[in-house]
Amino acid sequence: MANAESKSSIILAGQAPEEATPGCWSCGTMRAAHFCSACGKVQPPKPVDYFTFFGFPRKLDLDTAVLEKEFYALSRRLHPDVFGRANDQERAWSLEQSSMLNDAYRTLKDPIKRSEYLLRLEGIELEEQSKQATEKARATGELKKQVVPPDLLEEVFELNLHLEELRMQKKMGEDDPALLEEIGKAKLSLEEKHDALVNELKTEWKEWDESEDESTRRKALDKMLDVLNRRNYIRNLLRDVNEAME
Amino acid sequence: MSSDLIVGIDLGTTNSLVAYMQGDSPVVIPGADGLSLVPSVVALDEDSQVIVGNAARRYLIETPERAVYSIKRLMGRGLEDIQEELKLFPFQLADDLNEGEVLRIKIGDRTYTPPEISGLILRQLKRNAERFFGAPVTQAVITVPAYFNDAQRQASKDAGRIAGLNVLRLVNEPTAASLAYGLDKKKNGIVAVYDLGGGTFDISILKLHDGIFEVIATNGDTHLGGDDIDNLLIAIAVDDIRGDLGLDLRKGARHNSESVARIRQAVIEAKIALSLQPTAKLDVELPDGKKYQREVSREMFEQMIQPIIDRTVGPCKQALKDAGLKPEQIDEVVLVGGSTRIPKVRRLVQDLFGRVPHTDLNPDEVVALGAAVQANILGGGSEMTQDMLLLDVTPLSLGIEVAGGVTDKIILRNSTVPASATQYYTTQVDGQTNVAIHVLQGERELARDCRSLARFDLKGIPPMVAGLPRIEVRFLIDANGILRVSAREQRSGQEAEIDVKPTYGLTDEQVENMLLESYDYAEEDFRQRQVIEARQEADTILTVLAKEKKNQAWRELTSEERGSIEALEKSLLDVGRGDDYHAIRAGIDALNQSTMHFAELMMETVVSATLKGKSMDDTGIEEGPQSGHPVAKADFE
Numbered sequence: 001m002a003n004a005e006s007k008s009s010i011i012l013a014g015q016a017p018e019e020a021t022p023g024c025w026s027c028g029t030m031r032a033a034h035f036c037s038a039c040g041k042v043q044p045p046k047p048v049d050y051f052t053f054f055g056f057p058r059k060l061d062l063d064t065a066v067l068e069k070e071f072y073a074l075s076r077r078l079h080p081d082v083f084g085r086a087n088d089q090e091r092a093w094s095l096e097q098s099s100m101l102n103d104a105y106r107t108l109k110d111p112i113k114r115s116e117y118l119l120r121l122e123g124i125e126l127e128e129q130s131k132q133a134t135e136k137a138r139a140t141g142e143l144k145k146q147v148v149p150p151d152l153l154e155e156v157f158e159l160n161l162h163l164e165e166l167r168m169q170k171k172m173g174e175d176d177p178a179l180l181e182e183i184g185k186a187k188l189s190l191e192e193k194h195d196a197l198v199n200e201l202k203t204e205w206k207e208w209d210e211s212e213d214e215s216t217r218r219k220a221l222d223k224m225l226d227v228l229n230r231r232n233y234i235r236n237l238l239r240d241v242n243e244a245m246e
Numbered sequence: 247m248s249s250d251l252i253v254g255i256d257l258g259t260t261n262s263l264v265a266y267m268q269g270d271s272p273v274v275i276p277g278a279d280g281l282s283l284v285p286s287v288v289a290l291d292e293d294s295q296v297i298v299g300n301a302a303r304r305y306l307i308e309t310p311e312r313a314v315y316s317i318k319r320l321m322g323r324g325l326e327d328i329q330e331e332l333k334l335f336p337f338q339l340a341d342d343l344n345e346g347e348v349l350r351i352k353i354g355d356r357t358y359t360p361p362e363i364s365g366l367i368l369r370q371l372k373r374n375a376e377r378f379f380g381a382p383v384t385q386a387v388i389t390v391p392a393y394f395n396d397a398q399r400q401a402s403k404d405a406g407r408i409a410g411l412n413v414l415r416l417v418n419e420p421t422a423a424s425l426a427y428g429l430d431k432k433k434n435g436i437v438a439v440y441d442l443g444g445g446t447f448d449i450s451i452l453k454l455h456d457g458i459f460e461v462i463a464t465n466g467d468t469h470l471g472g473d474d475i476d477n478l479l480i481a482i483a484v485d486d487i488r489g490d491l492g493l494d495l496r497k498g499a500r501h502n503s504e505s506v507a508r509i510r511q512a513v514i515e516a517k518i519a520l521s522l523q524p525t526a527k528l529d530v531e532l533p534d535g536k537k538y539q540r541e542v543s544r545e546m547f548e549q550m551i552q553p554i555i556d557r558t559v560g561p562c563k564q565a566l567k568d569a570g571l572k573p574e575q576i577d578e579v580v581l582v583g584g585s586t587r588i589p590k591v592r593r594l595v596q597d598l599f600g601r602v603p604h605t606d607l608n609p610d611e612v613v614a615l616g617a618a619v620q621a622n623i624l625g626g627g628s629e630m631t632q633d634m635l636l637l638d639v640t641p642l643s644l645g646i647e648v649a650g651g652v653t654d655k656i657i658l659r660n661s662t663v664p665a666s667a668t669q670y671y672t673t674q675v676d677g678q679t680n681v682a683i684h685v686l687q688g689e690r691e692l693a694r695d696c697r698s699l700a701r702f703d704l705k706g707i708p709p710m711v712a713g714l715p716r717i718e719v720r721f722l723i724d725a726n727g728i729l730r731v732s733a734r735e736q737r738s739g740q741e742a743e744i745d746v747k748p749t750y751g752l753t754d755e756q757v758e759n760m761l762l763e764s765y766d767y768a769e770e771d772f773r774q775r776q777v778i779e780a781r782q783e784a785d786t787i788l789t790v791l792a793k794e795k796k797n798q799a800w801r802e803l804t805s806e807e808r809g810s811i812e813a814l815e816k817s818l819l820d821v822g823r824g825d826d827y828h829a830i831r832a833g834i835d836a837l838n839q840s841t842m843h844f845a846e847l848m849m850e851t852v853v854s855a856t857l858k859g860k861s862m863d864d865t866g867i868e869e870g871p872q873s874g875h876p877v878a879k880a881d882f883e
Binding site: 081085 | 455456458626633636637661662663664666722724
């Protein structure tokens with residue numbers, strides 16, 4: 001009776017939901033994403049995107065309180081612990097569904113991850129994650145080099161010099177409070193820029209969420225890409241600073 | 247119904263417990279001795295019988311080479327990374343160990359892997375539960391340190407299997423403790439669990455919300471615990487003794503290891519006493535009647551252990567950082583593990599989190615009680631537990647080794663489990679049918695700085711031009727925190743066969759064999775013991791008879807009688823060298839029968855000798871039934 005779903009391979013970001021919706025394996029009714037709406041039995045996971053998984057529209061301004069509530073509700077029904085007494089097949093599906101649930105929640109909960117995910121869904125890749133860059137880095141064994149945002153060039157150059165100096169000093173066991181203060185100031189400036197970028201991101205969210213016009217939305221995506229790239233860059237830099245200062 | 251019986255087990259470094267949900271609350275199941283705690287000590291007695299728990303403790307001192315403790319420290323670990331452990335613990339390894347293999351420990355003249363030793367402890371707990379219920383127990387929830395890696399977890403699961411238990415779930419110890427706490431308090435909020443046990447330290451930060459126990463971050467150190475405090479104190483005592491008495495206990499003679507075991511016991515007692523008293527006395531007997539005596543004040547003790555306790559601070563700070571929380575945002579701190587009884591530890595926790603920690607729950611029992619709650623949930627839940635759900639995380643990032651010896655992280659630490667990641671591989675060479683993947687756990691950049699988890703060999707890839715196959719590999723960390731891998735070549739749709747070589751672990755086949763072996767062993771052990779006992783009895787009888795032949799009563803027997811006795815004597819001597827229990831038994835009985843007249847004659851000699859004023863010794867008769875005099879033995883049987 002049941003239309004056995006094709007082997008439940010994990011979703012690939014960017015895959016759209018299937019056209020034809022097979023019936024519930026248990027009672028035959030047209031099924032919902034996770035549970036049959038008629039008999040309540042768990043279903044094999046469908047390769048849907050994370051927004052669809054939660055039943056949310058593909059919008060970036062998300063109420064995280066609502067998201068959490070949904071997450072808890074779905075967890076209570078999908079978690080393997082709840083399927084202790086079910087048959088092997090249902091247990092396997094619960095395992096897949098809950099891993100998808102956790103991945104989806106993790107991604108949508110965090111504003112940056114959410115934005116990056118949406119871009120991926122729309123076919124846009126961030127610099128850091130670009131496959132080419134990754135493969136090149138692996139081949140040469142070097143760390144991936146990110147393009148420095150032009151307006152930060154000077155600041156970055158100076159900061160890197162300071163950090164080098166700090167590392168040398170540490171090796172020698174020296175201590176230079178003036179240098180530390182300089183770096184501290186630079187760190188603060190970067191943190192401010194970081195926060196500003198996050199705010200800018202949220203502005204672009206509105207553009208994407210509220211506009212009907214395709215080209216406006218496209219522009220919003222491009223801007224988001226730029227903001228995210230810069231934010232990533234600054235985040236990496238801040239990480240270097242923190243490491244050097246430890 | 248026995249199929250509903252699921253117990254919760256705390257398999258601890260120092261002590262283990264088994265518990266279950268009795269109505270509304272979890273309770274610990276006592277052993278036959280009425281005690282809740284089963285020391286995680288395994289020994290082989292003189293007849294190579296396995297002894298577990300309290301009864302095994304004396305062997306640690308009497309015959310340390312036939313006993314083992316704190317085996318949890320070796321679970322899922324390999325030769326290279328236990329070098330530190332070997333310096334501090336009297337573990338004796340098998341001689342023929344290789345890198346990357348599962349460890350084997352010598353106990354007496356047998357070797358066991360750590361999962362087998364843990365399995366013996368679990369078997370004891372299983373028996374305690376079965377005795378309590380009067381029914382078989384085959385399902386359990388077993389706890390592990392939250393910071394245990396994949397190999398350590400798999401070893402724990404293997405141990406359960408070897409003991410004949412179906413391990414339904416591995417639960418992280420701090421999470422289990424929070425279940426016991428949450429069941430008790432029913433409050434929402436952010437809870438930090440600080441778990442300092444005998445060998446491991448865990449810090450977990452959880453969000454409790456309407457029955458959902460969500461772990462946000464976890465961190466720890468799997469070689470940090472009460473044992474390290476003990477070892478430090480032992481080292482100081484040993485140094486003292488070398489200084490004061492010129493005796494170097496670190497040099498390997500047998501009675502030195504006994505002395506060190508005595509010192510260890512004394513040090514543990516003193517440590518425990520110092521939690522309640524301001525001073526404690528060490529008083530240890532050494533070989534040659536020497537004594538080591540020293541008074542330790544709480545102050546001195548706290549100074550000595552400061553560096554060990556301080557090692558818990560880093561993980562706590564990292565966990566807070568990963569959780570994105572400040573100490574002030576923690577609503578409650580729960581203490582778990584015997585070592586948290588130390589006042590200094592409590593003060594450290596109080597300073598770290600800025601609040602008085604919660605100490606209502608028994609730190610020795612709370613983990614087992616929590617495991618019992620989870621067991622109840624898995625069994626379908628009761629009114630108390632039906633709204634409860636555990637959402638735990640994986641403590642370590644999962645990565646793949648890529649070109650350049652670098653780790654590519656595919657699942658980050660503190661990701662809620664179950665968690666998955668998909669990677670795509672292809673072939674380098676035309677017709678290549680295998681792809682090798684090296685999976686690691688850890689936070690470092692370089693593969694060599696991370697823990698090797700396993701090497702997966704994907705086989706059965708349809709031969710194609712190099713670069714054409716698209717092999718989708720799916721990594722899934724299940725609710726136990728253990729990795730599963732599945733792979734499929736997408737163009738052909740072919741499932742790849744995966745050969746797993748666990749690092750420092752047992753293959754499924756090995757575990758299955760051990761399972762059967764441990765049952766066979768019991769049979770075998772019993773039979774062997776019977777043979778040993780019979781042989782001993784035969785020996786004694788033959789020795790006594792040899793002496794008795796010097797008695798004048800021997801000459802009073804007819805030559806026929808003497809002949810027949812001697813024939814049976816020789817026959818018993820022969821059979822006694824063999825393994826046939828029944829033959830030995832028959833030989834003993836026959837000899838006893840044949841010497842009855844002889845024994846009577848000897849008794850008459852005694853009587854008359856006594857009447858004449860001679861002592862029993864003079865008559866050449868052994869004293870009493872204990873010496874195995876054939877007739878006397880027959881009387882007392």
